[in-house]
Amino acid sequence: MKFILSILAMFTGLFLTAQTNTYEISFDNAVHHEAVVEATFPDLTSDTVEFRMSRTSPGRYALHEFAKNVYGFEATDSKGNTLTVTRPNPYAWHVSGHDGTINIKYILFANRGGGTYSQVDETHAHLNIPATFMFSPELSERKLEVTFNVREDLDWKVATQLPKVSENTYSAPNLYYFMDSPTEISNYMLRSFKVDGKTINLALHHNGTEAEADTYFEKVKKVVLAEKEVYGELPEFDYGNYTFLACYIPNASGDGMEHRNSTILTSTRSLADGGMERNIGTVSHEFFHAWNVERIRPKTLEPFDFEEANMSGALWFAEGFTSYYTGLILCRAGLESPKEYVEGLAGTFNYVWNSPARQFFNPIEMSFQAPFVDAATSVDPVNRENMFISYYSYGSVLGLALDLSLREKALNLDDYMKLVWEKYGKTEIPYTIQNLHDALNEYAGKSFGDNFFNSYIYKSNMPDYKALMDSVGVILEQLEASPYFGAYVSMGADDSGYAVRRNTSIGSPAYEAGLDNGDIILSINDKPVTTGQSFEDYLAQLNLGEPVEVKFSRYGIEKTTEMVLTPSPDYTFSLMEDKEAKPSKKMLKQRKEWLKVE
Template structure:
């Protein structure tokens, strides 16, 4: 969330009164927290409080009010006050004497970058999912007391300013809402760089040696990403905190905040998290620059009452995704060979998607309120209409970096320019600002060509030529057969488990999601085999005569297989010396 901290301090100084929160965990075994809030010195006759409907870094709605119950309101003398419900998210309180004290119970049992989880191992708190607030009092400072007396071994980690052992401070509501908190018996590591403290707290079942190894990887990521921008952001209170929770009961996620990030995974370091979780560390720390301070105007101010939509997520999230893998390569965490191999899945997902005919990257970004951990019960056609702005943007970042390198420039220097113009002074930018910045860096014609072809339209860059200049090989075509829809197996047999992609063999044959595949070319599929086992024997051009069941009726469909359209990216062992040197410059530590 964009917050200009000096402004906040000046603003908060205007308000002597503060709102005070207390949370305790007497019934943690049943995932409940008890919360008390005091709103003093009220001037309005009716105080309206509410639960947020979304959370910083999220773009969809989540309706946190559903987990609140047992609400009571009293005045300064402890007398009960009337409460009415103007809408599903709000409570209106009348008859107070200038002060309203609230008490309620919160249920929370999902630990990730959005929700709250309370159990006997920790209190994982995302603030919008936890605490009520009053929009009319948003400029007041907030004091919060995390009451851990029922778990005396728990410690508290947050980007909030610490005032006492269990008491913390936010200059106003927005900073409070942007400050996730992990309370547990966690381990911690820290180091100082450029006069600022980088801290990693980790709630996990692993060993100190495992954490040490993971911490060294994190330190190198910090150094490599700092080299891109030339400096660290100025973190409020001089500290940045990785809030890690790698426990079996949590859900995998990562969520950026101004001076911290949430990192959650059900995979421990010993069971694959050492490799599997580190990409999220790289992604989220890059957000300390790109999206937290290099901030789209369309996300300002962040609205806690509605979905937040931006057409710039291809840059804010997508370019951050491009730098995720690149940071791991430069930090020596993955090899150049692994980096090249890692491009394949995203590359094929983006450039073989029929969705490009419907939406360009800006419009894909507009889809975020429907896909960013959003929920719906009606089927959708995302296989044919949506490409993740994370993936789309990462491939556009790759293309832009390689195009700039042809000119003797690079994306690192462009990102540093954007940082200096918009991030460091915290001036929100729009789409035209971004194009203007690229024009200032690489020339007007270059910027118009890039934005015209790839941002305002959905053309595919010449990756074969771009990758060749850095010693990577792009192979087109395959001898493998291509079906065009996912097929899975359950107790009843095989079935089509996704919408067939447009103009693929399965789509042309008229197959639909949910179709049961009974026989292929007159043969019943072997129950012990996978679809890959069954399908692998066929070649492009062959026909599959399928007997299927749909809506309780049997019918026949003929699928004419085609060659797999997937591309393959790999290190070109025969690359010219100048291409090998360019690859080394691109992927090596800075």
């Protein structure tokens, strides 16, 4: 009997091995940003097999056309015979004439070190998997193994959420897990700590010191523990590990990209040059995604499509509420003072509050815009200034409003997030917007939940922020009367006038006066333009509410228009005590519970 079982085990092992796709990647020409990828696909039954480069990437919501960086494609069978290759579209290679096995080989050019693309040079091989490896859609459920041929002469080592098979070979149970597993290969510094039996790792690739890595990791720890408090527990990370893959080097691109058990963190700022404080916000945002979006997941992102962009109306929650917690967590973790946090709310608030785009789209419809704005590229001019609000920002200010509104009922957003986590995160049941609505009704009552969703999610009304901020001892007030123009303006190339650099905002003085992107303002009320003078200082010479004559150039033709400057619509956030006002004991208690600080 033992002999029969051994034979069965042997044949089962052979079958499983035959069903494993294997990849190998090498970096001999890293100096010119090239990698060579080879892969073997055995036990094939289709006469023609399609291989593709992904057009999308987990964590992003737009198309990125990774096939554009692939060349030198070759395909052979198990005996090395050259196979027939045809191109049915820009993203795919059809291979036929095989003997049950297809070997492919190609060159990849990679030179953008962020969360979406890959970068290969002599400092590292920074790999976003969809931007690096071809796949066959019909073989997506197969197990994979990948061998990273590291540059030992550069002291490279591998950091990834993929489980190790041996030395530099790693495995994935299927294509999706592989695609969701970014990999950093470099001479990085590693720091780890354990929380509730789970290991949190920081693989830090930077040009700084071990002492800087130690200091920064203490900040990372505080973020992890503060975010755990929101949900009451960490997720069950696969293989018991979560890894921050941080590249803070001059050749990187600023970015952050969440994945199931890891996240990419990239910045050109070194820890010694402001990164110690400024990079930690990305840590806060991306780690919060380990709950909200990776496991509390919109149904509209499932299954993730590697061939087309998923459209989701839930990004105001998935990204926006995560953005609300980004700064709040830094305050709770003691990495930012209450004063810094509260005053820092103004930028996002003013962007959303003053945007004319709310007349066109609500938060759900703003989320629908993601395939056009999420690092998507186009060459034609667009009118984003007037018709789009980032779902990150829109959701963030709504998260603030919901949190403070709930606190007036002796409830809070943390506990609502816990409820959503229990229902849809731990269970990994993808949610709908109606599910979020129902959960808020369950947590805070039907009247409260219906009012929030009907007013601010299905419509684009705005809450009463002055009253909400007052409840925690924060003064929200309009800026002192300074002139408002309505577009970004800076000195032109020849110092002869001020160039309008963006579309003018609907309803603003500039818009009503007929000024547009590209116009050169030569003078206002004949006041001469002074080299080196900011446009804000130039406007400060003028009186509000009075008509002024604007001379400007458009396409080389001088024109004149009339404009009435109005006060700035922007607001500031201040702690009451900083404005010599005295918050009540109730306000201070509410603030303490909100920010979790003394």
